Amino acid sequence: MLHAELSLGRSELGNLHAAQVTRAFPVILRDLARMTVAGSAFSLLRELLPERAPDQGLFAAALGLLEELDAALAEPLLLLLAFQAHVLGLSGFAPRLSVCGACGKHPAAGQSADFDPARGYLVCQHCGGGAYRLRASTRELLAQAFEGEWRQVAHAAWDAAQLAEAQAALGAFIEHRIDRPAGKQAHTANPRTSRPSGKP
Numbered sequence: 694m695l696h697a698e699l700s701l702g703r704s705e706l707g708n709l710h711a712a713q714v715t716r717a718f719p720v721i722l723r724d725l726a727r728m729t730v731a732g733s734a735f736s737l738l739r740e741l742l743p744e745r746a747p748d749q750g751l752f753a754a755a756l757g758l759l760e761e762l763d764a765a766l767a768e769p770l771l772l773l774l775a776f777q778a779h780v781l782g783l784s785g786f787a788p789r790l791s792v793c794g795a796c797g798k799h800p801a802a803g804q805s806a807d808f809d810p811a812r813g814y815l816v817c818q819h820c821g822g823g824a825y826r827l828r829a830s831t832r833e834l835l836a837q838a839f840e841g842e843w844r845q846v847a848h849a850a851w852d853a854a855q856l857a858e859a860q861a862a863l864g865a866f867i868e869h870r871i872d873r874p875a876g877k878q879a880h881t882a883n884p885r886t887s888r889p890s891g892k893p
């Protein structure tokens with residue numbers, strides 16, 4: 694973490710007058726997997742944050758992620774997933790995972806439900822379903838992260854299948870909603886184009 698003094702003009706470039714490292718994260722710098730996760734997380738932040746618009750909540754989340762990665766107590770990919778969900782929630786971009794976005798019907802208790810990343814909500818079978826299936830337990834963990842308890846979610850006991858389905862669904866959602874410019878979104882979701890969240 695840097696304390697920097699700079700002056701900003703009208704152009705994209707500013708003048709750096711002084712910079713001092715105020716906090717280092719040595720464990721991250723020794724581990725490629727942790728560095729990759731930090732890079733993926735920060736590239737999402739760059740997409741979410743408008744230019745020169747400081748956001749205390751997102752800054753605190755970013756600092757929290759670096760602390761968690763450096764502490765090395767949670768799996769890096771779980772930290773990334775939970776962090777992505779949290780900052781989407783903070784920015785008002787969280788997908789809706791509680792009811793079918795087309796008809797408003799709740800999935801039966803404990804049942805899996807389909808998610809359509811292009812629309813950003815669940816779609817029940819009656820309304821055509823979605824390309825990504827999410828179990829109820831996975832939806833609950835993601836919802837907790839959207840609502841701010843992302844650190845607890847990253848330390849929760851996920852099984853491999855939960856992690857895989859959550860990564861696929863959230864990765865596809867981010868690709869549709871954040872990575873693609875508005876107006877150029879695909880008409881249908883295609884799981885083969887989804888990107889695992891842990892890859893840059």
Ligand SMILES: [Zn+2]
Pocket residue numbers: 793794795796797798816817818819820
């Ligand atoms: Zn429906």
